[in-house]
Amino acid sequence: MIFLQATGTRFPSIIVFYVALLVVFYFLMIRPQQTQRRRRSEMLGKLKKGDRIVTMGGLHATIHDLEDDTLTLELAPNFRVKADRSAISYVRSRKKEEAPPTSTPLPPVIR
Numbered sequence: 749m750i751f752l753q754a755t756g757t758r759f760p761s762i763i764v765f766y767v768a769l770l771v772v773f774y775f776l777m778i779r780p781q782q783t784q785r786r787r788r789s790e791m792l793g794k795l796k797k798g799d800r801i802v803t804m805g806g807l808h809a810t811i812h813d814l815e816d817d818t819l820t821l822e823l824a825p826n827f828r829v830k831a832d833r834s835a836i837s838y839v840r841s842r843k844k845e846e847a848p849p850t851s852t853p854l855p856p857v858i859r
Contacts, residue, residue: 802840817833
């Protein structure tokens with residue numbers, strides 16, 4: 749009975765300690781990992797033809813063709829390989845979208 753009384757006084761402090769530990773783990777490990785996963789899925793979703801990428805294996809390539817989960821990468825001129833979309837580590841540079849030609853007004857004709 750003495751044992752139960754002694755542990756009864758420490759019980760709330762132990763619960764508070766474990767709750768605080770879980771909160772620290774959430775903010776230091778779980779939340780940053782979720783943010784990183786979200787950024788990676790956005791990056792993989794924005795891939796397009798002409799982007800220069802680096803694969804997980806360290807190969808530098810240009811995206812030649814896109815399918816659902818498969819990419820055709822051009823490692824050198826006329827040397828293409830197929831790779832999984834998830835094998836992309838990061839995008840080095842994106843292909844700049846060409847702006848449609850804007851029609852500029854012609855200067856007035858001076859006679």
